Amino acid sequence: MFNNKLKYSGSLRVKGLLTLVLTVFILAGCSNSSDPEPVNDTELITTVNVTFTNTQDGSDVVIASFQDIDGPGGNDGTTINPTLTANSTYRVEVAFLNESSTPTIDITSEVATEADEHQVFFEVGAGLNFTYTYSDQDLLGLPIGLVGSATTGNAGNGSLNVVLVHMPSKTATGVQQGDITNAGGDEDVRVIFTVTIQ
Amino acid sequence: MLKKVVAVLLFVVAPNLALAQSDDCELKLSGVVRSSDSQKAIPFATLQLIEEKKSAVADSQGRFVIEQICSGTFELLVKFIGYKDYRVSVVLDQSDLDIEVKLDPTVTNLEAVTVEGERIGEVASLNTSELSQTELEQSRGETLGSALSKISGVNVLQTGPTIAKPVVHGLHSNRILILNNGIRQEGQQWGQEHAPEIDPFVATNLSLIKGAAAVKYGSDAIGGVILVNPPQLPKEPGLGGQFNLIGASNNGMYAGSGYLEGGVKGIRGLGWRLQGTYKKGGDARAANYRLTNTGVIEENFSAGVGYHKTGIGAEIYYSNFDSEVGILRAAHNSSSSDFQDAVGRSEPAIIEDFSYEIGVPKQVINHQLIKGFFHAELKRLGELKVLYGYQKNQREEFDIRRGDLANLPSLALTLNTHSLDLDLDINARGNWKSDAGLTYMNQVNDNRFDLGVTPLIPNYDNYTFGGHFITRFVQTKYELEFGLRHDFKHYQIRKFDENDVLIRPEFDFNNTTGSLGFVFLLDEQTDFRTNIGTAWRAPNVNELFSDGLHHGAAAIEEGNEDLESESSIKWVSNLEHTSEGFSLDASVYYNVITNYIYLRPEDITLTTRGAFPIFRYTQTDATLFGFDLDLSLQLSKGLHWVNKVSFLQARDKGNDSALINIPANRIRTGFDLKLPESDKFKDGFVSFSALGVNKQRNAPRTITIQQIELVKSLGSDVFALNGTTFDILDAPAAYMVLDASAGFKLPLNTSTTLGVIITVDNILNSSYRDYMNRFRYYADETGRNMSLKLNLEF
Known part of the structure; x- marks a missing residue:
């Protein structure tokens, strides 16, 4: 039916094809992936420590902490809630750490380096007599929140949310005073403590 | 160019004046059926002599005989799958006639199949729906997914306006297969926000095989198979080409795409093509606001050269796809409180002025393909085809990161895939037509480890x-089809376990699939196909091993090493009827999937970013039942009423609940008016249509992020009693949008045509959200978009 078919020798063609198929197989091969290399999750924050130091009484140091060593997923994070003295003034220092890698990565210094892109907020829940004031400033004179001071009122308890915002609009209304409402940006950290004042 | 090549329809050669016969209905019509293109005989074509109500089927050599015909003038109809129906008037006047019928390959459909033979022996008992030439022209400049969604049964799963994945009968990602130019598209298709890395301008044919064609194509074809084919390479000398210019109002998109092709003088059968596309779009706009950071840039090119003649041929093809896609800024959230603020807002928190700039989050993708194809006629055996493909897929995803890390992606994957397909299209023996093949694929996935993020x-x-x-x-009135396949898949994983010890677990999956189908040619205008087929897929690596917070979904997703293969039985039946002024294409399907892999909520975990639900990949049984209906009625000359309906009911049988991300039922109805033609004005049309999409009433339950937080703070185990999946927001309401388009072609001279198309999508600038858009939580769909599409063909 196909005259030109006669021009080719069937067996030659089969040989040619086999060679081609073999070549392609060699090309396609059976290559392997490489073994992975260890990765430090440089941005992961596993630990938030808030240190309260009583300005009148150097021995009154309270550490509130939230720790989730295995990062998102796995086990729940654990919270250590603070108990503060009523009607006192505390110096408040915040530290962010990645304790999943060895050695521990200090994220606080990264936040300090890019102070203009970060701000820590302290959201005070109902029932808690707690007022926070920023003590630190970035290069533009806007608050950061790694260091501040807090005054406690009468006894009581309530929630205190510590929030680290990346890329906030620090000049928006209320943001410099510590109101997160208009801050925008991304929340890199949001941990909730229950504070007791007695 | 192509059109000219295939314009030759039929030669009635050698009307053989045999012995004169008396007219007592003893005349004989005989002949041979060939392909107009390759000149090869077409076995088993069916022939019908309409007035005489006589029919015949050609033999394996393409020969046919119809006997006992009375003298007269008859209409002969010749049909064969993959070729256009052919009608010719035959005059039998006192003598027998021996004719040669040349069938024209279906240009827009199976040309690759029938002419280059890449997919001969495709599953005949499965219906193939394709995008018409007009639909294809109208969708130029859109994403591949959105173009495909014009086929009934295909929806899109979107991630904002620029990322669209096709969904076939409710299934997507690793549950469907895309064959790009005959090669299985292998990218990181497991990701819901990973669109196919294919330049839609390359394709002149987009079609869908609606059934489980796994028996032919291997694993993953549980939902269906999408075919994306470029036109054939030219075989005749001469230069041709096409150039497209497109502009769109909504996102300031402009695109140019074109190709040049030609044959080589003196070497018949040698042809080449060079093709390229540039596309740039800025932030899209919803009805009432900008969708900030939804720009896109694409730069693609491809080149092919091939030599084909009867009985032998070879082809080599290279394509390079480069794209950078912005992801809606407001859809990136870090803490559960950020999610609470963002989800369900009437408008996103971050809205900026229009810009072409693409900031983070974004995806940067490169996909390269090298294809080698060789085919040869083997004496007495059949046609052997060797198809080799090499794909290199590189994907980088950029997130909002701190400091020096901002310029580093947070995910960078390179996937290298080699594939080799051998296929033997066996010469017909008696009434049996067979196809056998072997497939090999090797895949290597590598991460970058210097990004400061665990992959x-x-x-x-x-x-x-x-x-x-x-x-x-193959018989005159029906065909019976049977297929069998076996696959073996091996995985070797390389990772650190939770104690940072390097592990190399291995997985083997063995699966046998089969398919049984019938084609009934009810009359010359109607055929009925029914097919029951099994399909399978191995769990994908993300389902086995992913681990981390999903920034788009407020969820932590954990892999599961104990997953087994997912397998499906899909039964699909299709009735197709075309007659003067009426066409109907109806499909019904029922798909039962055992070991359906899904994300099951297991727990809520407290992190430094708040409380998040943990989802773990688990298996259940699922059923998907639905129908697609295409119905077109001619109302008056040139005016058609066109309707498309899709209905789908999906169920998680294991948990007796709904499946997530299943397209809602929809109907598109509209009018197409074809304008009168003249020598100076061709293919003129005006069309107007309305798309109505119901609310997904069969959506999973809703548990908001506030509720997750609350439940966690109370310490109760919310998923202990009910482990069915949930969504963080109710399914959006039903909606309707109106679209219109108009176009025409102006022949500038004998070989040059200018085509103009104007489309207006969402004419009323309606604001609405679609359940199948993963950004339905954050923002509305795009508003009104007007586009102008110019096409110069020479």
Whole structure:
């Protein structure tokens, strides 16, 4: 039916094809992936420590902490809630750490380096007599929140949310005073403590 | 150019004046059926002499005889799958006639199949729906997914306006297969926000095989198979080409795409093509606001050269796809409180002025393909085809990161895939037509480890071996088809376990699939196909090993090493009827999937970013039942009423609940008016249509992020009693949008045509959200968009 078919020798063609198929197989091969290399999750924050130091009484140091060593997923994070003295003034220092890698990565210094892109907020829940004031400033004179001071009122308890915002609009209304409402940006950290004042 | 090549329809050669006969209905019509293109005989074509109500089927050599015909003038109808129906008037006047019928390959459909033979022996008992030439022209400049969604049964799963994945009968990602130019598209298709890395401008044919064609194509074809084919390479000398210019109002998109092609003088059968596309779009706009950071840039090119003649041919093809896609800024959230603020807002928190700039989050993707194809006629055996493909897929995803890390992606994957397909289209024996093939694929996935982020999926390599045999028993009025396939897939994973110890777990999956189908040619205008087929897929690496917070979904997703293969039985039936002024294409399907892999909520975990639900990949049984209906009625000359309906009911049988991300039922109805033609004005049309999409009433339950937080703070185990999946927001309301388009072609001279198309989508600038858009939580769909599409063909 196909005259030109006669021009080719069937067996030659089969040989040619086999060679081609073999070549392609060699090309396609059976290559392997490489073994992975260890990765430090440089941005992961596993630990938030808030240190309260009583300005009148150097021995009154309270550490509130939230720790989730295995990062998102796995086990729940654990919270250590603070108990503060009523009607006192505390110096408040915040530290962010990645304790999943060895050695521990200090994220606080990264936040300090890019102070203009970060701000820590302290959201005070109902029932808690707690007022926070920023003590630190970035290069533009806007608050950061790694260091501040807090005054406690009468006894009581309530929630205190510590929030680290990346890329906030620090000049928006209320943001410099510590109101997160208009801050925008991304929340890199949001941990909730229950504070007791007695 | 192509049109000219295939314009030759039929030669009635050698009307053989045999012995004169008396007219007592003893005349004989005989002949041979060939392909107009390759000149090869077409076995088993069906022939019908309409007025005489006589029919015949050609033999394996393409020969046919119809006997006992009275003298007269008859209409002869010749049909064969993959070729255009052919009608010719035959005059039998006192003598027998021996004719040669040349069938024209279906240009927009199976040209690759029938002419280059890449997919001969495709599953005949499965219906193939394709985008018409007009639909294809109207969708130029859109994403591949959105173009495909014009086929009934295909929806899109979107991630904002620029990322669209096709969904076939409710299934997507690794549950469907895309064959790009005959090669299985292998990118990181597991990701819901990973669109196919294909330049839609390359394709002149987009079609869908609606059934489980796994028996032919191997694993993953559980939902269906999408075919994306470029036109054939030219075989005749001469230069041709096409150029497209497109502009769109909504996102300031402009695109140019074109190709040049030609044959080589003196070497018939040698042809080449060079093609390229540039596309740039800025932030899209919803009805009432900008969708900030939804720009896109694409730069693609491809080149092919091939030599084909009767009985032998070879082709080589290279394509490069480069794209950078912005992801809606407001859809990136870090803490559960950020999610609470963002989800369900009437408008996003971050809205900026229009810009072409693409900031983070974004995806940067490169996909390269090298294809080698060789085919040869083997004496007495059949046609052997060797198809080799090499794909290199590079994907980088950029997130909002601190400091110096801002310029580093947070995910960078390179996937290298080699594939080799051998296919033997066996010469017909009697009424049996068969096809056998072997498949090999090797895949290597590598991460970058200097990004400061633990990779979402590990390094791995895998190989797959498969073999298939499909056979068809062909009769005049019906065909019976049977196929069998076996595949073996091996994975080797390389990762650190939770104690930072390097592990290299291995997985093997063995699966046998089969398919049984019938084609009934009810009359010359109607055929009915029914097919029951099994399909399978191995769990993907992300399902086995992913681990981390999903920034788009407020969820932590954990892999599961104990997953088994997912397998499906899909039954699909299709009735197709075309007659003067009326066409109907109806499909019904029922798909039962055992070991359906899904994300099951297991727990809520407290992190430094708040409380998040943990989802773990688990298996259940699922059923998907639905129908697609295409109905077109001619109301008056040139005016058609066109309707498309899709209905789908999906169920998680294991948990007796709904499945997530299943397209809602929809109907598109509209009017097409074809304008009168003249020598100076061709293919003029005006069309107007309305798309109505119901609310997904069969959506999973809703648990908001506030509720997750609350439940966690109360310490109760919310998923202990009910482990069915949930959504963080109710399914959006039903909606309707109106679209219109108009166009025409102006022949500038004998070989040059200018085509103009104007489309207006969402004419009323309605604001609405679609359940199948993953950004339905954050923002509305795009508002009104007007586009102008110019096409110069020469």
